[in-house]
Amino acid sequence: MSDWAHSSADRATREGVAAEIRGWIPAAADSPIYSRLAAEVCEDPVLLDVVARIDNVPPMNLLFGAVQFLRGGALPSVPYGEFRAFVLAHEEEIVRIGCTRRTQTNEARxxxxxxxxxxxxxxxxxxxxxxxxxxxxxxxxxxxxxxxxxxxxxxxxxxxxxxxxxxxxxxxxxxxxxxxxxxxxxxxxxxxxxxxxxxxxxxxxxxxxxxxxxxxxxxxxxxxxxxxxxxxxxxxxxxxxxxxxxxxxxxxxxxxxxxxxxxxxxxxxxxxxxxxxxxxxxxxxxxxxxxxxxxxxxxxxxxxxxxxxxxxxxxxxxxxxxxxxxxxxxxxxxxx
Incomplete structure (x- = not known):
């Protein structure tokens, strides 16, 4: 498996979760919104704890997918603070979605x-x-x-x-x-x-x-x-x-x-x-x-x-x- 798909980093520590996210960011180069927000999550202990609770892979795809699912549409290029507030306001539901759903094939190309x-x-x-x-x-x-x-x-x-x-x-x-x-x-x-x-x-x-x-x-x-x-x-x-x-x-x-x-x-x-x-x-x-x-x-x-x-x-x-x-x-x- 490639590093972006699954990380051997220690998910029990914030440093390990941040390392996992940094390994994922290069694969998200096609999404400037996700790349920017993920980089800021790496520096946010509170959101690192949220990501650590998503016991599934890849956790960032699931986190962002859950946010878009709950919003009912594409996530615009919002300031990090607005994204952070949304995640914390819906933390339990996001974690539930991330742990119970999968990143299933949606790309016919x-x-x-x-x-x-x-x-x-x-x-x-x-x-x-x-x-x-x-x-x-x-x-x-x-x-x-x-x-x-x-x-x-x-x-x-x-x-x-x-x-x-x-x-x-x-x-x-x-x-x-x-x-x-x-x-x-x-x-x-x-x-x-x-x-x-x-x-x-x-x-x-x-x-x-x-x-x-x-x-x-x-x-x-x-x-x-x-x-x-x-x-x-x-x-x-x-x-x-x-x-x-x-x-x-x-x-x-x-x-x-x-x-x-x-x-x-x-x-x-x-x-x-x-x-x-x-x-x-x-x-x-x-x-x-x-x-x-x-x-x-x-x-x-x-x-x-x-x-x-x-x-x-x-x-x-x-x-x-x-x-x-x-x-x-x-x-x-x-x-x-």
Missing amino acids: RCAVILPFVANAVAGFGDGARAHAIDIGTSAGLNLCLDRFAYDYGAGVVGDSALVLGCENRGGFALPSGVPQFASRTGLDLSPIDVEDADAVAWLEALVWPEHADRLKRLRAAIAIRRQTPVTMIAGDALETLAGVVEALPAGEPALIFHTIALYQLPAEAQATLDDIVASLAETRPLARVSFEPRHGSLFPLIHVGARPYDSPAVAQGHHHGAWLDIPPTPAPLAV
């Missing part, structure tokens, strides 16, 4: 980051293959509409949809000529988002950073498409549900498993167990896995492929919100 690798995986199943798509940490199932979006990498549009997702292809990756089609779509999540539930959708909107009006518009367009797309949503721990989902698919038909900035919330032992499960399932049918996750040593999430994706080097890195796709960073040399 991540589909643009994984599309080249998903398309390549599906092509590997054979001409005309239609894979059964399974999204781990699916949230509202937006990524399972990957085959119902269109994509603009700057050299023509791939696919045909009311929602065109723009992504800068900085790495010069080979792009598919079309969007692969899915035979079925299944989303796994501890707390799946019902796109017909206004409160649940409001939480997804609250997780959009305040300056990102384009992201909010894109989220609403993606939700409209999701409401017209058949998806099987399964609540529960993927370690307990994934095998049953794959085993229930028609014998011999290919399965495509993917996840985007979701598994960082699992401890290392659980991630290793998931790798074991996927590797075992890969022995029973054609199967591919695409991972877009934070990793230690990289500011931006990395894309890996394979049943045990992290046994091999990353194939790409991408912007957290799908703005660009690039070659992976060069690994640091081993210490001697």
Whole structure:
């Protein structure tokens, strides 16, 4: 996991909480409002104590998300004192929200980051293959509409949809000529988002950073498409549900498993167990896995492929919100 996604800092001390926030701030560079307020929280013992009570990751995303959720809209560029007063006036509710809700996927543009690798995986199943798509940490199932979006990498549009997702292809990756089609779509999540539930959708909107009006518009367009797309949503721990989902698919038909900035919330032992499960399932049918996750040593999430994706080097890195796709960073040399 990358440092911004999870910190090993001592959360029991104010110094540890401040260190965790400082590690998060570079990943919030796209939000001047959040970056400024977070920097001031680092110097505020009272608000550091509030953040320490949010026993969840990443705590600052949850703190700011809770503030926007309770305000009912984007947080403007208010003075720190006004922000501080709001947090303290709603402290108990903010802590409750932060401890019980999750930073669930609300950015459909991540589909643009994984599309080249998903398309390549599906092509590997054979001409005309239609894979059964399974999204781990699916949230509202937006990524399972990957085959119902269109994509603009700057050299023509791939696919045909009311929602065109723009992504800068900085790495010069080979792009598919079309969007692969899915035979079925299944989303796994501890707390799946019902796109017909206004409160649940409001939480997804609250997780959009305040300056990102384009992201909010894109989220609403993606939700409209999701409401017209058949998806099987399964609540529960993927370690307990994934095998049953794959085993229930028609014998011999290919399965495509993917996840985007979701598994960082699992401890290392659980991630290793998931790798074991996927590797075992890969022995029973054609199967591919695409991972877009934070990793230690990289500011931006990395894309890996394979049943045990992290046994091999990353194939790409991408912007957290799908703005660009690039070659992976060069690994640091081993210490001697």
